[in-house]
Amino acid sequence: MVFSHLLQAVQSHRVCFGVKACSAAQYSMTIEPDGSVIPCQSWLKEKVGNILRDSWESIWNHPVCVGFREKAYLKNRKECQECEHLPECYGGCPLEYSP
């Protein structure tokens, strides 16, 4: 009951809880002690550059970062594309279904 009221409030834009999707490479990035940059502190697959060596532009425009911002991880998720709650969750954490 509480959840459905909350969901209605969010869907009708009466309340806003800020970012409703993964914020990696959009509002946040992680810089490791050696300068390595990863889109998220939990993303251990691939570094997107090194802040001590690489330009911010090359890091920001790394294909992994672009993919995060464009929500590429949702493109093959039919269940998300058809879900009425997509605007509220945007598929959750992409780490949940990254190979």
Ligand code: SF4
């Ligand atoms: S949703 Fe997942 S990938 Fe995105 S910032 Fe949070 S933990 Fe990282």
